[in-house]
Amino acid sequence: MVIGVTMINVVPGQDKAAYSELCSLEGIKEVYHVFGEYDFVAVIEVKGLSALNALVAQIRENKSVTVTKTVVGAEL
Numbered sequence: 001m002v003i004g005v006t007m008i009n010v011v012p013g014q015d016k017a018a019y020s021e022l023c024s025l026e027g028i029k030e031v032y033h034v035f036g037e038y039d040f041v042a043v044i045e046v047k048g049l050s051a052l053n054a055l056v057a058q059i060r061e062n063k064s065v066t067v068t069k070t071v072v073g074a075e076l
Helices: 015-024 049-061
Strands: 002-010 028-033 040-046 065-072
Touching: 002 015, 002 049, 015 028, 015 040, 040 049, 049 065
Parallel strands: none
Antiparallel strands: 002 040, 002 065, 028 040
């Protein structure tokens, strides 16, 4: 299992549409609307790195999304 956290910026005024789209994607466990450098933080849980890559690519295909930055969790 791979955990990823993706920070997302969207086109101004497209917050609600982007939120609905993000929540509908399989593998996204939680979506938070945040204030600061990014508009949303999505917590992702998938089977492997290739699945994480595919899901982030799917997020980027959303016309409301302008920027993403993803970090991958690791066990200590």
